[in-house]
Amino acid sequence: MSDENSLKKALSDWEKGPVAKTINRFPEREEEFKTISGIPVKRLYTPLDTQTVDYLQDLGFPGQYPFTRGVQPTMYRGRFWTMRQYSGFATAKETNERFRFLLDQGQTGLSVAFDLPTQIGYDSDNPMSHGEVGKVGVAIDSLADMEVLFDGIPLNKVSTSMTINAPAAVLLAMYIAVAEKQGVPMEKLRGTIQNDILKEYVARGTYIFPPKPSMRLITDIFKFCSENMPLWNTISISGYHIREAGSTAVQELAFTLANGIAYVKAAIEAGLDVDAFASRLSFFFGSHSDFLEEIAKFRAARRLWARIMRERFGARDDKSCRLRFHTQTAGCTLTAQQPDNNIVRVTLQALQAVLGGTNSLHTNSRDEALALPTEESVQIALRTQQIIAYETGVGDTIDPLAGSYYIESLTNEIEECVMKYIEKIDSMGGAPAAIENGYIQSEIHNSAYQFQTAVDAGQRIVVGVNKFIVPEERTIDYLRVDPHVEEEQVARLKKVRETRDNDRVQETLEALKAGAKGDENLVPLILDAVKAYATLGEICDVLRDVFGEYKSPDIL
Template structure:
């Protein structure tokens, strides 16, 4: 059977079934010259290895996409990352973004929240509400999502060490809205391994952190089935200075470690793997980035099928969120960032992302203003509705350049994973500093190429201007920390202290044992125990991680 016959069979079975459930956006997709765009273009000649290496969208090895109709059925989720100051301020920004056409929320938390400290802790001084929203307790979470229907809005939360606590708060808020846990949808990042190698917002040692993560997997499988329990993140690995190949390799190696930990904890691979999600960076090199996404999909499909014996097709699908590259944004000539973000967003769409955040032009200087956020969102909407890039699936497939890059990235990333396996896996390799050293070397080489102008950064090392007008910036006022502390004190004064104490004692007992920690966290959250109080329980039981120094 030739490729055209296989495509016909795919259209009449896989696609037809999908369209019955979710019709395409239009009955026909046409260019401005009334030329019809095929759903999925394929070669009309013999293409050795086509089915094994490329296949069709929605089928193994998913190189061409995880859904049979991709954006012809529904656009990617336009999910702008936002959060600053108080929960009330962030709530207002979320409502603004939803009214502007955003289709999902993505929450940024301040550093104290990420590190498990309340706003009144000495470690929090000067950081409250600065790089994200401050969340001290369920009371803040209630304000953050006030008036936002959690049964219809999907929420992504960029949170790792304290992910279990924030997820429990989200579940509790939904229940207060009358929405049961099995109806909510979204994602927690919950990827602690990349924190040890690239970002640094870890609290507990790796072994104990992995226990919390697998407890989340098990709990959500039974109680929050629509929730993506982890977003295995290459984004921050790339932001730390890795290459595209390293981003794929280290991210998938982390994914392997999480799957192994869950299986070791007694879970069947097909029970939890369908809810695994990934998070990638979209950098400046358009074609390399498109190839990177395609290679990552194919690699993960093979890893899950061949290494772990996953039988459920959803377990083999690499579904991912993309954010444009914050590290490429420049403080000089910030309007140039609009063009950078446009190229990066286009790469994500051509590469088949499931959701996308576009950075704002002023983020190299401060948190984005409303005008800048609107331009960033409009960038996605112009690509979706005006460019035609979403009208045919995997439109760059078959390009000699794209297919060669896809193959080369797969091979180089696979070589890295084999090296990590020989070191004992991702956790052991991180403890030895392997990934950290590789990322540092890559970042150094990248910076040297900029300094030598081998790599041109427009407005930075070429095409500069003598002076620039300072743009209007969003600044988080110092009064935010004062008001947050006052609100926290008032909440503590009004809660049932005995109930809080009892739930925290129970949590400590569970943490010392082997039962799932999630029900105990949820009880503490509902009693208005603070994020810091809950994190402190785990600090006492698990201890704190000390960074591996790599020179």
């Protein structure tokens, strides 16, 4: 390589010479180029921008600390990412059919979407549930529904991800109970519960209990799984919803990792050894529209977490330092206008997730800005992943964009910006405090508002929305949930309540109440209640009585 000074001089000559001359005649499109997150983008990146990168310390090898290049030694040469479409609607029966369809189509893992009453711990017959039953996901009231949901699906073969947070312990218990009925012991179960309450307070909204008892439920799960479920991912610390709520890429990483730090701290304070649980933590990010920024973001995320675990928490096991993550293409970038264009957006976002080394992926369907996706749309979305995997060859070598002057420079820059945010959050007392004082919420909201005003002003182009608009009739076919689903589900629930042993239910709920008041691990108690067919609502009501409910400060 030429020496630094001659490179600097040559670069400067180029800028003052040919570049200046060209700009004189043809000005560039913008005065200043920036990523979608506002990071300035230079005209050209050269070895001068990556001089500080120490290959062994900062990049290393796949499967080795600091995991910048990937968490497994062979990455997609061994096995492609898990193709996992988030899916669920109506009752357990309909969702079971959709699951079987997806598995038949070559999907390699399941991802359960629950309806909002389930996510907030209400039974389908609760007045608060009216209108919401079976809408954004499947309605689960008791173990009876869970048995139907996984009917004919061998739980020793598939891995299942469940987007469930406040009542995560209840759904995990139901999953364990169903598997047991299939003859599969819990130590063999593979899958993930989202179980990330902190981002519910700031971005997603399905909280139930206040932060303190919520953190206890989470650490109880960490502990229970570290002893009984070695293959289970106990949490999916999620940036996706933070990004969807309007944050920038840097904020997405900063707030997610700050939440991650809070969970690790809580578990250590609850007496767990960091290396006993940290390897089962997993993450979830969005894949937004700035192609190169997102690739750098994923790489920076891995390096940041590795360093946090080793330097801050003293993790000795390399596995504790691995950031494994699921990605979903960004729902907020889908447009209701010219919806077929969304197929192209999803393709690019999926590709950048793969180039960033994702471990599993959900690709959105083209019609999701309009309604729930049809089977045909879901199939196109899954095919998009399969085309990337089987036709493009991008998975044949690991981390193929490493060494790009721009990608490495941007990876460094994102890491630095994220660390500044984390230091600021530390100085407030950590993520829970920064949520309580509204700092994280208002940072996200400011970014969301700035983005929307930039779109409205035409500074940020969204094809089909503020440029290249055509008059169009919306004729797209979409999935409609039958309005009778609610009645059917309520009738099913009534039958469960009539046919179970209600004395046994009362007994298990009393035991849970006593446990919640004390400091016993709640997971085994919840498992007993679930097996007696206590409903999700009944279990959550017991916990509401003891823990109280969270009231959100509504910050505009």
